Amino acid sequence: MIRLDGKQTSVALKNEIAEEVAKRKEQGLKQPHLAAILVGNNGASETYVANKVKACKEVGFKSSLIRYETSVSEEELLSRIDKINQDQDIDGLIVQLPLPDHISEEKVTERINPNKDVDGFHPQNMGRLALGSPCYVSATPHGIMELISRYNIETSGKKCVVIGRSNIVGRPMSILMSQKGIDATVTLCHSRTVGLKEICLEADIIIAALGKAEFLKADMVKEGATIIDVGITRVPSDKTKSGWKLLGDVDFENVAPKCSFITPVPGGVGPMTIASLLYNTLMSAKNEIYK
Numbered sequence: 001m002i003r004l005d006g007k008q009t010s011v012a013l014k015n016e017i018a019e020e021v022a023k024r025k026e027q028g029l030k031q032p033h034l035a036a037i038l039v040g041n042n043g044a045s046e047t048y049v050a051n052k053v054k055a056c057k058e059v060g061f062k063s064s065l066i067r068y069e070t071s072v073s074e075e076e077l078l079s080r081i082d083k084i085n086q087d088q089d090i091d092g093l094i095v096q097l098p099l100p101d102h103i104s105e106e107k108v109t110e111r112i113n114p115n116k117d118v119d120g121f122h123p124q125n126m127g128r129l130a131l132g133s134p135c136y137v138s139a140t141p142h143g144i145m146e147l148i149s150r151y152n153i154e155t156s157g158k159k160c161v162v163i164g165r166s167n168i169v170g171r172p173m174s175i176l177m178s179q180k181g182i183d184a185t186v187t188l189c190h191s192r193t194v195g196l197k198e199i200c201l202e203a204d205i206i207i208a209a210l211g212k213a214e215f216l217k218a219d220m221v222k223e224g225a226t227i228i229d230v231g232i233t234r235v236p237s238d239k240t241k242s243g244w245k246l247l248g249d250v251d252f253e254n255v256a257p258k259c260s261f262i263t264p265v266p267g268g269v270g271p272m273t274i275a276s277l278l279y280n281t282l283m284s285a286k287n288e289i290y291k
């Protein structure tokens with residue numbers, strides 16, 4: 001069993017990005033600049049955004065964190081997005097999800113200039129993804145593809161099961177794994193799937209992205225499978241300093257012995273998500289996607 005070390009791989013990817021940023025600086029080009037909007041004070045969102053800002057520093061990016069109270073109006077948020085869309089210095093804009101109920105995530109996502117949409121959530125980027133055209137690939141799916149490629153995991157002709165059909169992970173993952181050059185045969189499963197266990201038992205690669213702690217058990221996994229765990233659930237724990245521990249969607253302890261490759265939580269997909277966001281921001285600074 002080989003652990004897919006997202007921490008170490010994200011450092012490698014960040015080093016590549018930092019090197020390119022340094023080179024661009026020598027050429028007199030400006031630093032890439034990521035703006036992040038955070039509404040309210042959801043604990044997990046705070047951590048993720050803090051990690052993103054820290055990672056920007058590590059690679060030599062500029063970052064702007066824009067905070068609003070939970071009570072901010074949708075109108076005010078949208079007009080801030082308009083302003084950032086116009087700001088020549090800002091290359092990438094993300095609005096951390098989830099948003100409070102009175103704000104439409106759909107409206108917010110659609111308001112971001114697709115050219116600065118380094119989350120890849122805008123319909124134009126999602127549409128391009130489906131068509132196989134140049135686009136910003138959302139960070140978690142992009143990070144997973146990087147892990148698969150850097151560990152030389154075979155995908156061609158393999159049976160891939162994606163569990164979870166969210167717009168930000170499951171759906172784009174199913175598109176990426178079936179695209180030309182990757183060539184897996186994909187089954188996209190969800191809460192209404194009948195016979196999930198039998199479907200999983202056939203899989204060479206399972207991507208668990210349903211958001212249920214330790215959902216995928218050893219008796220659902222074929223010997224030698226590759227397991228990608230996207231889940232991240234916080235549960236109270238008196239054994240850790242922070243007072244909680246993180247659980248993935250996979251029962252790691254029992255599943256790992258059966259696998260050829262498996263991502264841990266934490267230290268798997270999470271750090272790759274952050275590095276991929278930086279990658280997309282660099283692409284935007286270079287105008288590589290929308291020339």
Ligand SMILES: Nc1nc(=O)c2c([nH]1)NC[C@@H]1CN(c3ccc(C(=O)N[C@@H](CCC(=O)O)C(=O)O)cc3)C=[N+]21
Nearest residue numbers: 047048051094095096097119139266267268270271273
């Ligand atoms: N507009 C938007 N873009 C996102 O990319 C986005 C989002 N909203 N909303 C929530 C999800 C989740 N997400 C994670 C990012 C980093 C870690 C991460 O750093 N994980 C660490 C552990 C971090 C911890 O201690 O909690 C790890 O797995 O090792 C996890 C999850 C980005 N998301």
Ligand SMILES: [Mg+2]
Nearest residue numbers: 115284285287
């Ligand atoms: Mg650009």
